[in-house]
Amino acid sequence: MRTLHTAELLVPGAGCEPLPDGAVLVEGDRIAEAGPFAELAERHPHARARRWPGVLTPGLLVHGGDALLERTYYPDDPYEVTELGADPISGEAELEALKITEARWGHSARRGTQKLLARGVVAVTGRFTVPAVRTAVVRSGLTVLPPAASAPPPSLDPFAGRDAAEQAFYGVLEPGAPARFAVFAAQDVQALPARGATSCVATVIGGRLLHRRR
Numbered sequence: 001m002r003t004l005h006t007a008e009l010l011v012p013g014a015g016c017e018p019l020p021d022g023a024v025l026v027e028g029d030r031i032a033e034a035g036p037f038a039e040l041a042e043r044h045p046h047a048r049a050r051r052w053p054g055v056l057t058p059g060l061l062v063h064g065g066d067a068l069l070e071r072t073y074y075p076d077d078p079y080e081v082t083e084l085g086a087d088p089i090s091g092e093a094e095l096e097a098l099k100i101t102e103a104r105w106g107h108s109a110r111r112g113t114q115k116l117l118a119r120g121v122v123a124v125t126g127r128f129t130v131p132a133v134r135t136a137v138v139r140s141g142l143t144v145l146p147p148a149a150s151a152p153p154p155s156l157d158p159f160a161g162r163d164a165a166e167q168a169f170y171g172v173l174e175p176g177a178p179a180r181f182a183v184f185a186a187q188d189v190q191a192l193p194a195r196g197a198t199s200c201v202a203t204v205i206g207g208r209l210l211h212r213r214r
Contacts, residue, residue, distance in 0.1 A: 002027050002047040005181070005204065006037040007056035011189050013172035014058075018188065022056065026179040029206040034173050050209075052183040052202055055192070059122025059180045059203065061170040064154025065144065066126030070133050073100060074111040088112075088156075106132025113140035115156055117211040119197035120182030123170045125151065141205040143170070143180075157197050165192035179207040 003026045010022025012034060023037035025044060033040055073095060075084040113136060123143035128134040137144060152161025158168040166189060173181055183202040186195045203211035
């Protein structure tokens, strides 16, 4: 099945020229073509088309994934929110008081990866040592990279600590590249840091739509 993902603006990668009404043609887990939607649609009339509002960009990279998923606990809504609140919990003393089992860490990590996917994240850095967390990350589809020597502090917001949105891009949307991208409800890339990663409307990894804003 071939799918054409198109948005009001396509930004293939950092430093690339934005393309109004651009699109990427996804075949399997790869990008087969990228270019103007009208041209791709004419060449591939039987491809399914998904039209998104806003800006289509490479997926985003978050640093410190181990801190976000192994040293931050995400309360289960609605079961734990009444007692613990809805905000993520971190800090050695706070986590020790919760007496979290490995199984609970795994459940928390699944909730955490969903928050990352909902922010257009497709890759994280870090070393995961808790087996249940590692399993949750692998199953989420997120790419895991080694820790970076110099990186912004860990944050669910990929744009935090960045001078420009392009600094958070992971990869380039070009033929042969992995089909790994996100769409944000924004007019252009410059607006993304102010709009925030929660403006993400769709996240695709390996050609699969893993997040779609309802």
